[in-house]
Amino acid sequence: MVSTFAPQAAGDLNFLKKLNRSSILATVRRYPGATRADIAARTQLTKATVGGVVQALLERGWLREGELQPRGGGRPGRALYLDDAHHVLLGADIGVRGLRIVACTLGGEVLLQRSVIQAPTTPDETAAHLAELIRAMRHDPLIADRHCLGLGVTVPGPVAPEQPILRLAPNLGWIDVAFLEVLRPHLPEFDGAWLLDNEANAAAFGEFYFHDGIPPESIVYISAASGIGSGMVTGDNFPLVPRGGQGLVGEIGHSIVQPGGLYCHCGNRGCAETLVSGWAIRAALGIADDENLEAAIMARGDDADVGITLRRAGEALGVLMLNLHHTLNPTTLVLGGSLMQLGERLIEPALAYFEAHQNDLLRGTQRVPVKVIHDSTYTAARGAAAQVMAKAALEA
Amino acid sequence: MVSTFAPQAAGDLNFLKKLNRSSILATVRRYPGATRADIAARTQLTKATVGGVVQALLERGWLREGELQPRGGGRPGRALYLDDAHHVLLGADIGVRGLRIVACTLGGEVLLQRSVIQAPTTPDETAAHLAELIRAMRHDPLIADRHCLGLGVTVPGPVAPEQPILRLAPNLGWIDVAFLEVLRPHLPEFDGAWLLDNEANAAAFGEFYFHDGIPPESIVYISAASGIGSGMVTGDNFPLVPRGGQGLVGEIGHSIVQPGGLYCHCGNRGCAETLVSGWAIRAALGIADDENLEAAIMARGDDADVGITLRRAGEALGVLMLNLHHTLNPTTLVLGGSLMQLGERLIEPALAYFEAHQNDLLRGTQRVPVKVIHDSTYTAARGAAAQVMAKAALEA
DNA sequence: GTAACTTAGTTAATAGGTTTAACTAAGTGG
DNA sequence: CCACTTAGTTAAACCTATTAACTAAGTTAC
Numbered sequence: 001m002v003s004t005f006a007p008q009a010a011g012d013l014n015f016l017k018k019l020n021r022s023s024i025l026a027t028v029r030r031y032p033g034a035t036r037a038d039i040a041a042r043t044q045l046t047k048a049t050v051g052g053v054v055q056a057l058l059e060r061g062w063l064r065e066g067e068l069q070p071r072g073g074g075r076p077g078r079a080l081y082l083d084d085a086h087h088v089l090l091g092a093d094i095g096v097r098g099l100r101i102v103a104c105t106l107g108g109e110v111l112l113q114r115s116v117i118q119a120p121t122t123p124d125e126t127a128a129h130l131a132e133l134i135r136a137m138r139h140d141p142l143i144a145d146r147h148c149l150g151l152g153v154t155v156p157g158p159v160a161p162e163q164p165i166l167r168l169a170p171n172l173g174w175i176d177v178a179f180l181e182v183l184r185p186h187l188p189e190f191d192g193a194w195l196l197d198n199e200a201n202a203a204a205f206g207e208f209y210f211h212d213g214i215p216p217e218s219i220v221y222i223s224a225a226s227g228i229g230s231g232m233v234t235g236d237n238f239p240l241v242p243r244g245g246q247g248l249v250g251e252i253g254h255s256i257v258q259p260g261g262l263y264c265h266c267g268n269r270g271c272a273e274t275l276v277s278g279w280a281i282r283a284a285l286g287i288a289d290d291e292n293l294e295a296a297i298m299a300r301g302d303d304a305d306v307g308i309t310l311r312r313a314g315e316a317l318g319v320l321m322l323n324l325h326h327t328l329n330p331t332t333l334v335l336g337g338s339l340m341q342l343g344e345r346l347i348e349p350a351l352a353y354f355e356a357h358q359n360d361l362l363r364g365t366q367r368v369p370v371k372v373i374h375d376s377t378y379t380a381a382r383g384a385a386a387q388v389m390a391k392a393a394l395e396a
Numbered sequence: 397m398v399s400t401f402a403p404q405a406a407g408d409l410n411f412l413k414k415l416n417r418s419s420i421l422a423t424v425r426r427y428p429g430a431t432r433a434d435i436a437a438r439t440q441l442t443k444a445t446v447g448g449v450v451q452a453l454l455e456r457g458w459l460r461e462g463e464l465q466p467r468g469g470g471r472p473g474r475a476l477y478l479d480d481a482h483h484v485l486l487g488a489d490i491g492v493r494g495l496r497i498v499a500c501t502l503g504g505e506v507l508l509q510r511s512v513i514q515a516p517t518t519p520d521e522t523a524a525h526l527a528e529l530i531r532a533m534r535h536d537p538l539i540a541d542r543h544c545l546g547l548g549v550t551v552p553g554p555v556a557p558e559q560p561i562l563r564l565a566p567n568l569g570w571i572d573v574a575f576l577e578v579l580r581p582h583l584p585e586f587d588g589a590w591l592l593d594n595e596a597n598a599a600a601f602g603e604f605y606f607h608d609g610i611p612p613e614s615i616v617y618i619s620a621a622s623g624i625g626s627g628m629v630t631g632d633n634f635p636l637v638p639r640g641g642q643g644l645v646g647e648i649g650h651s652i653v654q655p656g657g658l659y660c661h662c663g664n665r666g667c668a669e670t671l672v673s674g675w676a677i678r679a680a681l682g683i684a685d686d687e688n689l690e691a692a693i694m695a696r697g698d699d700a701d702v703g704i705t706l707r708r709a710g711e712a713l714g715v716l717m718l719n720l721h722h723t724l725n726p727t728t729l730v731l732g733g734s735l736m737q738l739g740e741r742l743i744e745p746a747l748a749y750f751e752a753h754q755n756d757l758l759r760g761t762q763r764v765p766v767k768v769i770h771d772s773t774y775t776a777a778r779g780a781a782a783q784v785m786a787k788a789a790l791e792a
Numbered sequence: 793g794t795a796a797c798t799t800a801g802t803t804a805a806t807a808g809g810t811t812t813a814a815c816t817a818a819g820t821g822g
Numbered sequence: 823c824c825a826c827t828t829a830g831t832t833a834a835a836c837c838t839a840t841t842a843a844c845t846a847a848g849t850t851a852c
Contacts, residue, residue: 408837409836409837409838409839410837410838412837412838412839413837413838413839416838416839441839441840442839442840442841444839444840444841445838445839445840448838448839464847464848466848466849467848467849468849469848469849469850470847470848470849471846471847471848471849472847472848
């Protein structure tokens with residue numbers, strides 16, 4: 001379980017400065033409009049330290065000053081916000097159905113987004129295509145003058161914990177691809193951070209990092225699409241993304257929910273993906289791979305088979321949610337992925353199962369809130385951009 | 397997911413010193429016999445810094461110097477070890493079947509251990525009994541002269557993430573017990589750190605912290621006893637123990653492995669505990685609560701019912717292991733808990749199932765090693781002692 | 793056997809970060 | 823208008839790690 005942006009275990013004064021700078025930025029991110037005094041109170045740093053760091057961040061275009069915040073019977077403080085005018089973060093999501101790119105501000109506001117539908121191809125061709133799109137986007141007047149802090153790329157499969165290598169993406173047919181190295185020659189002029197992560201991890205990170213208002217303590221994001229995966233994020237100023245020994249953290253699609261059940265393409269029986277995944281639903285309903293799943297299902301209307309299949313898939317999703325609740329116990333659960341577009345016939349049974357069963361262990365506890373992202377087209381790409389920000393904040 | 401001993405997110409020079417001191421101690425713990433130069437190389441600190449901190453730790457009885465370590469063609473370095481002569485760590489495990497107490501050195505060597513069999517009773521009576529045992533142990537000549545760094549207590553149920561409160565222990569009949577506060581009046585003379593944690597979390601922590609040789613990157617410990625739980629630990633110098641929003645991390649006994657299966661005492665159906673737990677095995681074989689489970693099963697010899705029940709339980713355990721592998725992806729899996737004493741008829745099917753299925757996702761990867769602790773009587777208590785050490789190391 | 797070399801560890805001066813304490817700034821309330 | 827409160831800045835002090843030069847203690851080459 002290696003964390004992405006965790007502070008190292010030993011360090012010098014420069015490290016301490018980085019830590020505090022990052023902590024101050026995180027405070028402004030979580031409490032927009034905070035004053036220097038607010039930050040000092042929250043971080044336990046002194047006014048002097050906060051003042052100096054804030055001054056530097058203002059000069060470098062990371063923070064901007066806002067209006068005066070009246071205080072009861074004293075000098076009003078100056079509100080501080082992330083400066084959304086001088087930098088840009090890029091995030092790209094390589095999916096089975098195409099590429100999605102996002103450019104956003106330090107606050108997570110999406111400035112530009114592009115989506116290209118294309119069939120899976122080789123890493124090199126994908127990189128060439130992606131580079132072209134990024135170069136074009138980079139010249140858009142909306143962001144051309146901004147300093148680009150880096151590019152985060154997400155892929156639909158486990159990424160090795162230590163090096164940025166995609167281990168396996170069955171839906172793309174890729175094995176052990178160091179995609180950033182493939183991409184780099186196509187974008188020689190690009191400087192800034194380069195990051196690679198699993199799509200669900202990045203989405204979870206983004207939902208946590210760019211959360212409106214004070215983020216929850218921890219988030220588990222379930223990505224239900226062609227396959228099914230999940231990502232977990234926690235930590236205050238340094239969000240942690242556990243990856244595991246082999247980068248398999250969150251590969252819940254192959255957790256067993258029905259021992260002795262249907263055969264999965266992974267070779268085991270009763271994997272979650274045999275019940276709730278794009279391919280399982282296609283198989284159950286006889287929908288071809290080249291058909292659009294959502295359209296095909298809508299076309300069948302109130303067909304009973306469709307209803308039963310979606311209900312079964314939803315209930316399996318509910319089981320997965322419950323098991324994640326009992327294993328990772330996040331503060332918030334987020335559901336995303338293209339399957340959410342199949343609508344309430346799938347979502348409702350999942351939520352109902354989870355609601356009905358989650359709380360029997362600790363009666364009287366507040367329930368875990370579930371957030372459904374009905375259209376998560378750019379969620380992963382935006383999450384990748386968030387990771388760029390988190391990394392750059394340490395270097396700022 | 398709140399970590400126990402993680403560095404805070406912002407800090408002053410004193411914090412930096414703590415961080416480096418703890419990091420140096422951790423290096424000696426993981427690499428016994430390391431020299432000052434070795435430590436400097438591993439921690440990226442300078443020789444000067446390491447020298448100063450080591451000097452202070454030698455004077456305070458945390459480290460001791462050993463023999464000279466010959467170096468190729470240069471002055472030999474002085475080996476450093478954790479000083480196992482001046483301090484003592486106490487750990488106590490409150491279980492369904494009684495109390496277990498351990499006193500150990502900074503290196504995790506058990507100096508004294510006591511076990512008392514008793515039926516569950518009230519928190520106050522348990523605290524009184526525990527205090528008596530601890531006081532007696534404290535006067536044992538083997539540890540009477542040592543400085544006690546603190547006491548860690550483990551309980552068989554989820555502990556709230558922020559405060560040391562046991563949320564629920566069905567097997568003890570306890571609900572929302574701030575056990576340390578109950579215990580404190582019984583041990584007024586005791587100073588040092590007081591810690592409370594879930595039994596599986598503590599066991600996992602101990603297996604990681606006191607690991608012989610370089611510990612793995614992460615450990616998941618599965619505790620199979622009356623109920624079933626798990627704990628996860630990761631992190632180099634600051635082992636992290638995720639607890640989750642409600643302290644439910646690792647409550648895998650109530651993850652669903654057989655939807656629509658048997659009813660569990662938690663109210664759901666098909667929980668793992670309905671297949672692999674002390675009470676499930678008793679129920680299946682008609683063994684009374686007051687009988688010793690292991691003895692009753694041995695008495696039945698090669699009875700076919702016993703074989704089938706244990707095999708089923710083992711396979712369910714294998715499913716749990718596989719699901720944890722796909723959700724948390726630890727570097728090492730550890731199996732413990734009193735059920736391990738039921739022997740190979742249970743363990744073998746679990747290992748076989750895991751072996752046969754774990755690797756189908758990432759072919760060619762090295763397999764996840766599984767360690768079975770056949771007698772884990774003192775594993776949790778020792779883990780609690782490890783947590784005391786980790787906490788004290790920051791204050792040293 | 794001695795000089796050259798290598799590695800370990802210590803020391804004093806230096807650099808750099810945060811804090812302390814005193815200050816200025818800018819409001820409210822009587 | 824003065825007392826009070828809170829925000830933010832500044833310079834000196836303090837603390838920590840680093841640098842660079844040193845001593846210590848071994849091996850290797852000749």
